[in-house]
Amino acid sequence: MRNHWSSYYKWLQKGHWSWLGLSRQFVRLILKVVKQEVIHLVIDDTLTLRASKKAPGSQIHHQHGNKPNLAQYVRGQCWVSLAWVIRREKQPVALPLLTRLVPGISNTGKRVAAKTLIRAVYRLLDGRKVRVLVDSWYMRRIFIESMLARG
Template identity: 70%
Template sequence: MNAKGQAGIPGELCNWITFLAKVLPLRSTGTFIELLIGAMLTPTGFVTDAYLMLTMRNHWTSYYKWLQQGKWSWLALARQFMRLVLASVTHDVVHLAIDDTVTLRTSKKAPGSRIHHQHGNKINLPAFVQGQCWICARPMLGQSGNHHSSSQQGAGSAAVTFPLDASW
């Protein structure tokens, strides 16, 4: 991406976006950049909000189809994001946090939907719920050592989030 003449976009951000876009097919890069910038400008980061934030080149269905049926690999993009994070941080130790969460679903036909034990012990939910289990992995960037004090807790954002296959 050429950042010349784009005073509003920091050069480092352009370099990062270019680095991420390298794993995508050339035809997908414009769509990816539009959705990424739109998501970065919204408080929620949702695709619909990203679409409404910018004046997009294409109709909404083009972005939906690109996300659902596009010829790109979200795993390759996640790996590239992890490479970017690891190349950009100066920490000696980077911890990878892996966690699971259940998204409640009423439909048994939703991909990966099944009965899960609700181990959060929430009083407004039964012990077993219908839902999708999602696995999240994120690099934790912070000071090593005692992670129980609030001054030393790391920060991170989810690098990879995907639904657990129903066969597990």
């Protein structure tokens, strides 16, 4: 680092820059460094517990993890994430690309968020063989047809 840490902190907090642009540049870097025949993109959602009703996207969600220390329904934010999985020294590693807050509690919102994340980076992967791995919440005709239309 050439500058004092506070300079970077101020840039992150007050600077004008694009998360999307940063993510696309990260994808370009991965394409130069990692050589794979097939690119594996993974989409998954996660629930971040919240106490405040004022938190953006804070809703009551069914807690699917069946954790004994949590109620069946909890307040939280649902995030959908896109990652690129690479194999490094026989171990798979997920490189996070983008994350999007789901505005509602329906599974439709998750699929819309997933399609948005793919749309943000798919042009950079044009001409390459790509597999999109998702769990069963995303397995609906409209989502699958959207992925097939992008090749």
